[in-house]
Amino acid sequence: MAKHIAIVEDEIAIAENYRDALERQGYKVSMFHDRPSAEEAFQLRLPDLAIIDVGLGEEIEGGFELCRNLRAMAPTLPIIFLSARDSDFDIVSGLRLGADDYLTKDISQPHMFARIIALLRRVELMATSSDKSDSVVNRGDLNIDLERLSVTWKSERIDLTITELWIVHSLAKHPGHVKNRQQLMDAANVVLDDNTITSHIKRIRKKFQHIDSDFSSIQTAYGMGYRWEEKS
Amino acid sequence: MRLRKQLLIVSLFLLVLPISGFLYIREMEMVLRLGQERAALATAQAIADRITSDSDLLSSFHQMQESGYQETDNQGNEKQNSVLSLVNTNSDINASRSIYIHTINSDINLDGYEDEWLGLDIDNLSLNSSRLNLKAASTFNYVYLFASFSLDSPVQYHNPTTNFPAGGDYLLLSTGTRGKDNYVIRTSSPGRIQAIYKEGNKIFQEFQIRGFWREANNGFQIELQIPKSLVKDTLGLAFFQSQANPILGNMNVEFIDGQFVVKEAPNTKSINQVLDRTVQSFIHENNRLYLLDSQGWILSERDSLATRESTNESTDYEGRERPSDSERTLALEWLLRLIVSTRDFPQYNHRLHQKGFLSADEITHAAASNSPVAQWYSLDVDSNLVRVVVPVVMQDQQVVGSVVLEQSNDQWWKFTNSAVFQLILYTFVALLLAAAVILLYASWLSFRIRQLNNYVKKSIHTDGTINRSFPKSNFDDEIGDLNRSYLELLSNIDEYNDYLRTLSSKLSHELRTPIAVIRSSLDNLEFLNADESQSTYIKRAQEGTSRLSNILTSMNSAKQVEEAIKNTEFENFSLTNLINDIGQAYQPLANERGRNLSVKNSTSINNYVGAPELIVQLLDKLFENALDFCPNERYIELALHERPDCYELVVSNDGPLLPEHMRGQIFDSLISVRSQSSNLNADSFVKSEQKFHLGLGLFIARLVVELHKGSIVANNRKDLSGVEFKIYLPKTPH
The missing domain is CATH 3.30.450.20 (PAS domain)
Incomplete structure (x- = not known):
């Protein structure tokens, strides 16, 4: 069955170009040009993946709003921001709202396809990994259940996005091993730059620290990457 | 001035x-x-x-003006000029000299001594080469006369047996112009004198005129008392000596008919x-x-x-x-x-x-x-x-x-x-006050102008940005206007600067969408068309758009980094661990390129508050820089030291030195010293885009250091074996 991708983009030319390209790849694509129509459609049926522009017509940050609502409806739905705005602030805002990726509009199509495929595969992986032995990872206070996409710390649930979840999973799988940024990206099936990884790590730490202020298991190996340190 | x-x-x-x-x-x-x-x-x-x-x-006035010689008395009697027979016939006669009669209060004792006169404030009337000294004074009743004569020969006193006027030397006294008023003063021996006068052919003695004749050194002195009634308006005195010349006296005399007569007696002068x-x-x-x-x-x-x-x-x-x-x-x-x-x-x-x-x-x-x-x-x-x-x-x-x-x-x-005194006082006070006020006012004006000047000077930073703290003046005068004009000007410049600063990001933002349209269209086109000749052009168009988007990215990157750094949150971390970690991370990179890395870290700094990621980024840039400049088989040193008030991070490398003039500038945006060293070995060859990024890298380094309130300096090593970058981070920056 063809995956259903929703493109929410006010620039019709771009939207149609992407639609054409994606349809050529065998995806089923639906286009929306503003937030209300998109939300209306999502109420009826959720897509497998959403590509959202930040600025939607009159609404300068309509994409963020839409992302927040969509994330509330579907916690694991892969969401990609596609925007002309490329400042760190926008990227961080987008990721903080639960988006899995943030792309600038001048990205090449193959690059974009790679990311879309990576995200979709990750969802599939989760769906099929239930029988894998490492679908559940226990490291001291940490418990990761990939099947249920849930992470708990000291038995308390922590809301992580899929990207974040894979990063934690990758680190916790081999405690003490330094994972560099590339490895973390590979693990999460995303293509991100270094700073974005750093932002992700920081956000993950904060989420853990929100529950346990003494949390310090994710350590920085400066100049190299990050490692999971078991509490002694 | x-x-x-x-x-x-x-x-x-x-x-x-x-x-x-x-x-x-x-x-x-x-x-x-x-x-x-x-x-x-x-x-x-x-x-x-x-x-x-x-x-x-x-x-x-008039009377006194008159010469006594022509005077007529009140009765109209033409006085006969009494002729006094005189022995001396000398005509050498003194000019008439008036005697001033001073008014005194008490009578004078007639004794021939000058004592009492000395007590009076009366000057001598000095005549005949000081041979005759005269003094005159008057009380209510009398006129007193004191005269001292200095003579060449002794006085020949009057011989009573001789005839008129005197049988010897005598004194002629004139108290008026009438004959009666001419007296001969004579004495037969020192002591009391006789005053005689002639009326007709008779000779009388005037007893009212009293006097005392006393011998003195080289002559004699005489003191006379004359009733006021006798003294009309002239007073003259002349001494005739039979053996000697000249005649001593203060009046003119004539020798007529063998006698001396008064020709002109001087007026008396008195109050x-x-x-x-x-x-x-x-x-x-x-x-x-x-x-x-x-x-x-x-x-x-x-x-x-x-x-x-x-x-x-x-x-x-x-x-x-x-x-x-x-x-x-x-x-x-x-x-x-x-x-x-x-x-x-x-x-x-x-x-x-x-x-x-x-x-x-x-x-x-x-x-x-x-x-x-x-x-x-x-x-x-x-x-x-x-x-x-x-x-x-x-x-x-x-x-x-x-x-x-x-x-x-x-x-x-x-x-x-x-x-007047008060006037001066007030004027002076007012003047001082006015001067002070004017001076104060002028000082105040000049102070304001200087202040404005300072503000203007400070309003533009060395890097060209506008200081927004330019104060607005509330004064409604020309300086205030100037201030406001400046403010307006600066805010215009600031707006314009802002526009320029954001132009690249706005431009890139605005251009991204059309580029995305072109790009996605080209991508689609590539699939639709299999024609080889067309696909060549599509490829070229794709390359063009890709370059365009790269340019947009690099145009914006400096600002992005600045913004990112501004939004960084500080955390507590260990500088020691950080250095150790990156030392380990850099080691393989250095070895890969044939350089040796030595890490000197003897400290234990575990509570530094800052942004570790940014510091790592900063060290990455410096290390990259060092790698590029360090010749093969030479050393790069990474060190952390603790100084009294700061921590010092050092990245130094052997190799070519920095040009002198570039030292301060090196950390300014978009300046790269690498272009100066194009004759370096092949490893340091970099493409123009990377060069651009190096400049940016050093600029980022400066931003990071400024964020930590520290400083960064680039210097040649003291022994000139290479270059060292030192970062000073204050111990308590935040």
Whole structure:
């Protein structure tokens, strides 16, 4: 069955170009040009993946709003921001709202396809990994259940996005091993730059620290990457 | 010239005000003086008119003018000139000299001694080469005469057995012009004298004339007492000595018919009581009045002038209304004197050169020109005296005498001391106040201008950004306007700068969407069209758009980094661990490129608050830089030291030195020193884009260091073996 991708983009030319390209790849694509129509459609049926522009017509940050609502409806739905705005602030805002990726509009199509495929595969992986032995990872206070996409710390649930979840999973799988940024990206099936990884790590730490202020298991190996340190 | 100096110079012109004040005061002083002079002249003129209008008074001048020789007495009797037979026939006769008869209060004891006279303030009338010294005085009843003669030969006394006039040397006394009034004074021995006169052919002795003859060194001295009734208006004395010449005396004599007769006896000069009483009413405070005859003899003297010549300064003030307090006003008083008493008047000489006689240029001048004359004298340091002379003129225009009125400006002082003095005081205070206010105001203006200048200077940073703290002036004047204009100008520049700064990001933002349209369209086109020749062009178009988007990215990256750094949150971390970690991370990179890395980290700094990611980024840049510049097989050193007030991170490498002129600039945005070292080894070859990024990298380094309130310096090593970058991070920056 063809995956259903929703493109929410006010620039019709771009939207149609992407639609054409994606349809050529065998995806089923639906286009929306503003937030209300998109939300209306999502109420009826959720897509497998959403590509959202930040600025939607009159609404300068309509994409963020839409992302927040969509994330509330579907916690694991892969969401990609596609925007002309490329400042760190926008990227961080987008990721903080639960988006899995943030792309600038001048990205090449193959690059974009790679990311879309990576995200979709990750969802599939989760769906099929239930029988894998490492679908559940226990490291001291940490418990990761990939099947249920849930992470708990000291038995308390922590809301992580899929990207974040894979990063934690990758680190916790081999405690003490330094994972560099590339490895973390590979693990999460995303293509991100270094700073974005750093932002992700920081956000993950904060989420853990929100529950346990003494949390310090994710350590920085400066100049190299990050490692999971078991509490002694 | 600085504004402050200009102000100082301009303010010097304020001195014009006190100077003009001084001039005004001097002018006023002159006017007052002139007024006083006029008043004195008027008084003197009034006195002169009074005298002229009263024939009796005038006659007292007139009488004295007359030569006794032609005098007719009241009865109209033509006096027969008594002829005195004289032994001496010498015609060497003295010019007639008047004797001034001073008024004294008590009688003089007739003893022939000078003692009592010495106690009186009477000058000698010195005649005949000082061989005759005369003094005259009068009480209410008598006229006293003291004469001392100095002779070459001894006196031959009167021999009573001889005939008239005297059988020896004798003295001729003339008290009038009539024959009766010519007396022969003789004595037969020192002691009491005889005064005899001849009337017709009879010889009488006048017993009312008494006297004492006493021998003295080189001559004799004689003291005479003559009743006033006998003394008309002349008084003459002549001594005839049989053996000696010349005749000693003060009158002209003639030798007629074997006798000496008085040719002309000089007038006596003395204070005229009638005149004195008349002018008394004219004289008030601080005046001195003299009535002089045409020769300068004083006929009347009235003195109410408080002379201060003999008094010293301290008592000097007592006569005056002195401002009650005290040293401050004394200073101002001194100032006042300085202003008004700089006039160049001749010194007043109170002492006349002869008692009873007054002569001065202006008196002669007034008599000669027959017009009033005024002359100022300086009395002492701070007061002046005016002497006005008004000639007394008869109907026939003959000048018979003069009225001399002297008036000191002490009166003026009294009058002005309160008024002018206060005026000066107030003017001065007002002046000082005005000067102070003007100076303050000017200083304030210049202060504002300087302040504005400082603001303007500070308003633009060295890197061209506008300081937004430019204050807005609330003053509604030109400087305030200037301030506001500047503010407006700066905010315009700032807006424009802002526009320029955001232009690239706005541009990239705006261009991204159309580029995305082109790009996605080209991508789609590539799939639709299999034609080879077309796909070549599609490829080229794709490359073009890709370059375009790269340019947009790099245009924006500096600003992105700046923003990212600004939004960084600080955390607590271990600098020691950080250095160790990156040391490990850099080791393989260094080895890969054939360099050696040594890490020196002997500290343990576990509580540094900062942004570790940014510091790592910074060190990455520096390390990258060091790698590029370090020759093969040479050393790169990474070190962390603890200094008293900061931590020092050092990245140094062997290799080419920094150009001297680039040292400070190296961390400014978009400046790369690498272009200076193009002759380096192949490893340091970099593409132009990377070069751009190196400049950016060092700029980022500076931003990171500034975020930590630290500093970064790039220097050549002391031994010139390479370059070292030092980062100083304060221990307590936040």
